Amino acid sequence: MTKAAAGGDGADSSIADQLHALGARGVLVQMAERGQLLALKCEMPQCYHHKGRGAFDPVTTPRTNWAPSPDHYPILKKDGGHLRPENVRLAHVWCNQRDYSWRTQIRTLLVKGKSLTEIAATLNSRSVPPAHGTNRWTAAMVRKAYVS
Numbered sequence: 770m771t772k773a774a775a776g777g778d779g780a781d782s783s784i785a786d787q788l789h790a791l792g793a794r795g796v797l798v799q800m801a802e803r804g805q806l807l808a809l810k811c812e813m814p815q816c817y818h819h820k821g822r823g824a825f826d827p828v829t830t831p832r833t834n835w836a837p838s839p840d841h842y843p844i845l846k847k848d849g850g851h852l853r854p855e856n857v858r859l860a861h862v863w864c865n866q867r868d869y870s871w872r873t874q875i876r877t878l879l880v881k882g883k884s885l886t887e888i889a890a891t892l893n894s895r896s897v898p899p900a901h902g903t904n905r906w907t908a909a910m911v912r913k914a915y916v917s
């Protein structure tokens with residue numbers, strides 16, 4: 770982690786090395802090699818790993834919940850987004866899946882004209898896990914999560 774940046778082009782080879790060591794390939798490694806990732810940390814608005822954003826499992830088949838995963842962002846895959854460096858953030862598999870789940874549920878309820886308070890109540894009734902360290906969705910949490 771303390772390896773010097775490579776070549777002065779902003780690329781931090783240590784992040785690419787860490788991703789390689791985990792068995793990651795593809796766009797995340799490409800981004801690290803280009804200096805487009807600042808750290809090996811889950812970048813999701815809500816991270817659920819009990820050891821924190823920097824703890825990752827090696828990539829296996831199938832991937833564990835805590836392996837690195839490229840999240841389509843800011844354009845969701847369902848909206849036509851692609852896994853290219855300009856549309857990816859680093860996630861844990863689990864955090865990526867949770868984000869997709871609550872984000873699409875919130876969006877559907879917004880389209881139906883529901884208030885943030887109603888959406889929070891719906892997510893709580895569906896037992897959708899809220900942010901780490903909290904136990905219930907609130908209107909403010911719904912809005913903050915959705916716009917992040």
Ligand SMILES: [Zn+2]
Nearest residue numbers: 811816861864
């Ligand atoms: Zn995470």
